[in-house]
Amino acid sequence: xxxxxxxGNTCIKMCLYMMVLILVGCKSNLVVTDFEGPGYRDDxxxxxxxxxxxxxxxxxxxxPACVKAGEYFYLFSTDAVYFRERPKKEDFPEEMGHIQVRRxxxxxxxxxxxxxxxxxxGDAIEYLQxxxxxxxxxxxxxxxxxxxNGQYRMYYAVSLFGAKTSYLGLAVSSSPEGxxxxxxxxxxxxxxxxxxxxxxxxxxxxxxxxxxxxxxxYFGGLFCVELNPETGLTLKEGDxxxxxxxxxxxxxxxxxxxxxxxxxxxKKYYLFTSYDALFSHYNIRVGRSDKPEGPFFDYFGHDLxxxxxxxxxxxxxxxxxxxxxxxxxxxxGVIMDGEQYFxxxxxxxxxxxxxxxxxVREIFWTSDGWPVVSPERYAAVPQTEIDxxxxxxxxxxxxxxxxxxxxxxxxxxxxPGGWHYDTTMxxxxxxxxxxxxxxxxxxxxxNWIMDKGHLLIESREGTTEFIVSNAWDWERENPxxxxxxxxxxxxxxxxxKLE
Numbered sequence: 244x245x246x247x248x249x250x251g252n253t254c255i256k257m258c259l260y261m262m263v264l265i266l267v268g269c270k271s272n273l274v275v276t277d278f279e280g281p282g283y284r285d286d287x288x289x290x291x292x293x294x295x296x297x298x299x300x301x302x303x304x305x306x307p308a309c310v311k312a313g314e315y316f317y318l319f320s321t322d323a324v325y326f327r328e329r330p331k332k333e334d335f336p337e338e339m340g341h342i343q344v345r346r347x348x349x350x351x352x353x354x355x356x357x358x359x360x361x362x363x364x365g366d367a368i369e370y371l372q373x374x375x376x377x378x379x380x381x382x383x384x385x386x387x388x389x390x391x392n393g394q395y396r397m398y399y400a401v402s403l404f405g406a407k408t409s410y411l412g413l414a415v416s417s418s419p420e421g422x423x424x425x426x427x428x429x430x431x432x433x434x435x436x437x438x439x440x441x442x443x444x445x446x447x448x449x450x451x452x453x454x455x456x457x458x459x460x461y462f463g464g465l466f467c468v469e470l471n472p473e474t475g476l477t478l479k480e481g482d483x484x485x486x487x488x489x490x491x492x493x494x495x496x497x498x499x500x501x502x503x504x505x506x507x508x509x510k511k512y513y514l515f516t517s518y519d520a521l522f523s524h525y526n527i528r529v530g531r532s533d534k535p536e537g538p539f540f541d542y543f544g545h546d547l548x549x550x551x552x553x554x555x556x557x558x559x560x561x562x563x564x565x566x567x568x569x570x571x572x573x574x575x576g577v578i579m580d581g582e583q584y585f586x587x588x589x590x591x592x593x594x595x596x597x598x599x600x601x602x603v604r605e606i607f608w609t610s611d612g613w614p615v616v617s618p619e620r621y622a623a624v625p626q627t628e629i630d631x632x633x634x635x636x637x638x639x640x641x642x643x644x645x646x647x648x649x650x651x652x653x654x655x656x657x658x659p660g661g662w663h664y665d666t667t668m669x670x671x672x673x674x675x676x677x678x679x680x681x682x683x684x685x686x687x688x689x690n691w692i693m694d695k696g697h698l699l700i701e702s703r704e705g706t707t708e709f710i711v712s713n714a715w716d717w718e719r720e721n722p723x724x725x726x727x728x729x730x731x732x733x734x735x736x737x738x739x740k741l742e
Contacts, residue, residue, distance in 0.1 A: 436483070584605070
């Protein structure tokens with residue numbers, strides 16, 4: 244059906260919609276106005292010293308991965324800590340180790356449990372020293388934890404920044420809280436390799452039971468290798484897998500952080516990836532496949548392994564009114580809990596983009612099987628049925644367009660001193676009004692309707708489908724309604740109601 248026919252059908256729906264408005268009236272279904280949201284703030288500079296680690300909660304979270312065990316969600320993250328100034332020796336707690344561990348019962352309030360490892364594994368240090376001329380790693384990156392037959396397996400990366408000298412290891416435990424037993428190396432890479440052994444994510448084939456690990460970075464792209472289910476190591480010793488994703492200008496533009504999940508309702512595997520510089524325009528994209536090892540295809544049917552930049556864009560640097568803005572909204576973990584899906588990622592707080600705050604966003608699925616994420620962080624808001632009477636009013640809408648960098652990137656990253664706060668570095672909101680007669684004021688030629696619980700915005704360019712939900716407005720600190728969708732250009736669009 245062409246766009247003109249779509250537009251005509253929408254006009255018919257609009258007429259029916261107006262008749263319903265007249266007959267039914269405008270009583271709202273939104274009943275969560277007495278909901279009290281979380282009390283913590285984004286800025287944690289007042290407790291920056293490491294000795295305050297028990298207060299970190301959602302703070303100092305970078306490259307998160309989540310697993311649920313019993314009544315708790317456990318979150319594991321990279322060794323990354325914000326320092327307001329150079330810390331003194333006495334600022335560091337004696338128990339400080341590697342890989343931060345948190346837990347939560349509701350995905351809103353988080354308790355800092357401690358660290359998974361006391362030290363960086365000796366095998367990883369020895370390998371990196373051998374291939375780098377004696378350099379020592381300082382931290383552990385991007386842990387990923389999965390449960391298999393009652394055993395928790397933690398995959399982690401030890402690397403030297405700016406090089407392909409990397410060690411991807413495995414540790415196991417009977418509990419997400421440890422203790423962890425080292426099981427050795429899964430994949431290791433050097434400067435002569437195409438790939439870079441960082442950022443692991445594991446998936447089990449829903450049909451065959453085969454285990455696969457995705458990993459990699461802009462050094463050559465993302466790769467997938469088969470694992471031995473019994474050991475958690477590679478099925479074939481020395482195997483480094485096959486290419487699954489590579490972007491245009493891959494030698495200078497960042498691509499990393501694969502996260503692979505399976506949606507049993509859609510019977511497809513979804514590979515989430517992160518683009519661009521982590522301090523600024525870090526953003527999340529996704530492709531899908533019928534098989535966990537790929538090939539994966541994007542919103543427009545392009546193979547992620549080609550050198551075509553892929554869509555849709557699910558997150559990007561953004562700011563709603565009343566907030567300085569969030570940058571670095573990438574490197575996600577994703578889990579399914581019951582019938583709900585959640586995404587975890589860092590958000591770097593403007594203006595300096597140095598403080599790293601955990602963002603948990605609910606994932607929704609469009610009618611054509613693509614994930615979209617909530618514009619607001621999850622706050623366990625009670626849900627009600629939302630219809631056209633709730634939509635009418637004033638909204639802020641943000642289109643997650645790509646923003647041009649103002650500096651020359653180094654290995655896909657902002658060089659030291661290269662970030663300077665400017666609101667034009669973020670996607671900013673446009674205030675629009677959804678009128679009761681189905682128009683979208685301040686967007687010329689746009690109309691809206693509700694169809695089967697989804698908000699549809701129609702223009703001559705086509706129809707954008709939005710999933711709507713009750714949410715907590717973190718900027719205005721009150722309950723609200725949000726909308727999230729993907730436009731015809733494969734760009735994510737956020738919306739939230741202001742009243």
